[in-house]
Amino acid sequence: MYNFKYHKVNTIQEAVSLLSSCEDPKILAGGHTLIPTLKQRLSQPSDIIDISTIKDLSSISIQNNKLMIGALCTHNDVSSSPDVISTIDGLSELAKKIGDPQVRHRGTIGGSVANADPAADYPAALVALKAVIHTSKSTYQAEKFFIDMFQTAIETDEIIRGIEFEIPITSSYKKFKNPASGYAMAGVFIAKFDNDIRVAVTGASSVVFRLREVEEALTNKFNISSIENISIDSSNFNDDIHASSKYRGNLVKVLVEEAISDLI
Amino acid sequence: MTKINTSINGKIYSDEVEDNTLLVDFLREKLGLTGTHVGCDTSQCGACVVHLDGNSVKSCTTLASQVEGKELLTIEGLAKDDDLHPIQKSFQNNHALQCGFCTPGLVMSSLDLLNKNKNPSEYEIREWFEGHICRCTGYKNIIKAVQEAIAL
Ligand SMILES: Cc1cc2nc3c(=O)[nH]c(=O)nc-3n(C[C@H](O)[C@H](O)[C@H](O)COP(=O)(O)OP(=O)(O)OC[C@H]3O[C@@H](n4cnc5c(N)ncnc54)[C@H](O)[C@@H]3O)c2cc1C
Ligand code: FES
Ligand code: FES
Numbered sequence: 138m139y140n141f142k143y144h145k146v147n148t149i150q151e152a153v154s155l156l157s158s159c160e161d162p163k164i165l166a167g168g169h170t171l172i173p174t175l176k177q178r179l180s181q182p183s184d185i186i187d188i189s190t191i192k193d194l195s196s197i198s199i200q201n202n203k204l205m206i207g208a209l210c211t212h213n214d215v216s217s218s219p220d221v222i223s224t225i226d227g228l229s230e231l232a233k234k235i236g237d238p239q240v241r242h243r244g245t246i247g248g249s250v251a252n253a254d255p256a257a258d259y260p261a262a263l264v265a266l267k268a269v270i271h272t273s274k275s276t277y278q279a280e281k282f283f284i285d286m287f288q289t290a291i292e293t294d295e296i297i298r299g300i301e302f303e304i305p306i307t308s309s310y311k312k313f314k315n316p317a318s319g320y321a322m323a324g325v326f327i328a329k330f331d332n333d334i335r336v337a338v339t340g341a342s343s344v345v346f347r348l349r350e351v352e353e354a355l356t357n358k359f360n361i362s363s364i365e366n367i368s369i370d371s372s373n374f375n376d377d378i379h380a381s382s383k384y385r386g387n388l389v390k391v392l393v394e395e396a397i398s399d400l401i
Numbered sequence: 402m403t404k405i406n407t408s409i410n411g412k413i414y415s416d417e418v419e420d421n422t423l424l425v426d427f428l429r430e431k432l433g434l435t436g437t438h439v440g441c442d443t444s445q446c447g448a449c450v451v452h453l454d455g456n457s458v459k460s461c462t463t464l465a466s467q468v469e470g471k472e473l474l475t476i477e478g479l480a481k482d483d484d485l486h487p488i489q490k491s492f493q494n495n496h497a498l499q500c501g502f503c504t505p506g507l508v509m510s511s512l513d514l515l516n517k518n519k520n521p522s523e524y525e526i527r528e529w530f531e532g533h534i535c536r537c538t539g540y541k542n543i544i545k546a547v548q549e550a551i552a553l
Contacts, residue, residue, distance in 0.1 A: 143420035237532025242456040
């Protein structure tokens with residue numbers, strides 16, 4: 138690997154000041170996206186700022202009827218947390234479906250959200266669960282946070298501190314894995330709240346999106362037959378060697394149906 | 402250069418590493434602990450799995466600087482003198498390896514699984530090995546070895 142300068146920090150303030158003083162810095166959390174990217178030289182930062190030792194970013198708690206997850210919580214922390222399982226078990230199920238056990242021991246929710254891979258799993262949960270992303274500068278609604286492929290609303294000197302989730306009555310995540318990479322060819326998260334239903338899709342397009350027509354139909358009547366006549370517009374879906382856009386369109390519908398049957 | 406202090410297989414090491422050193426290169430090249438292998442170098446194959454503070458991780462996707470103050474266990478830490486660890490024995494008993502390249506990672510991973518789940522089903526064992534690739538055995542005997550190790 139080519140050379141960079143490594144910094145370990147203990148506080149967000151330290152990280153923020155290094156981010157503004159270094160030439161071309163990059164934050165390191167679990168490293169399970171960044172280190173492979175460095176090896177391939179897709180990213181060549183001058184300085185790596187390791188935030189994994191910042192203490193107060195790795196807790197999970199329930200506050201004012203919201204679930205708070207610190208940015209440094211690993212996928213394994215999320216999937217095994219009693220607080221997550223008892224409030225949003227769809228989220229715990231989602232975390233369990235990321236990568237493999239060793240990836241889940243290192244990769245963090247903050248890193249995944251910051252990276253905004255179009256095939257990553259968490260974005261579907263954040264959008265369906267009306268999440269708010271807290272950073273060192275500001276707060277963002279999940280829907281406004283994910284802008285496009287690998288593109289989010291945060292700036293390069295901004296650090297994600299944690300994610301705040303609304304707690305639904307029930308929720309489910311269904312994922313169709315790419316057989317080679319394990320990433321989502323499509324993933325559907327359905328969250329059922331008191332007065333509405335949210336349905337968010339990852340993997341199918343360049344960025345996570347909601348299926349509003351499906352949401353409305355399910356809010357009227359929550360069963361599979363109420364979405365029978367809805368056709369998924371797949372004209373903008375990803376079309377690649379793994380699957381055509383039409384195939385992904387059908388996949389999304391099937392996953393929506395599977396998630397519904399999970400919840401009734 | 403970054404200074405690191407770490408415990409590896411119960412021994413304390415203090416060393417200086419280049420900032421861009423991967424954990425697996427530190428183990429193999431600086432410390433001569435060559436039991437940990439590099440198969441893919443792209444986080445896919447699991448040949449490089451070691452335990453970091455009690456969890457199995459891929460050492461090809463961790464910087465050496467990141468293990469400062471932490472505890473590591475590598476394949477060299479399992480056998481006691483000439484006495485193989487029960488999981489190593491069950492791999493031997495079940496012919497769970499051919500070329501052996503993937504074996505250190507699979508043994509470390511099996512140990513992590515059995516530390517966390519005393520009685521995994523065949524499905525749970527197979528699911529746990531999602532991040533491992535063995536080009537030789539076809540996995541069947543590896544699963545048998547883990548099942549035998551449950552009883553040991
Ligand atoms: C073999 C393998 C399989 C995988 N499978 C899946 C899968 O099925 N589904 C899935 O969703 N993901 C998958 N991943 C990706 C994995 O979930 C990563 O862990 C995750 O995307 C990034 O988290 P990290 O903590 O490792 O981040 P890092 O690699 O440390 O950082 C990623 C990016 O985010 C930035 N960043 C990190 N933390 C913050 C923060 N707090 N604030 C601001 N910026 C930050 C970094 O600067 C960097 O640009 C897989 C990875 C591997 C290696
Ligand atoms: S060498 Fe680390 S996963 Fe293959
Ligand atoms: S025994 Fe040869 S790769 Fe597994």
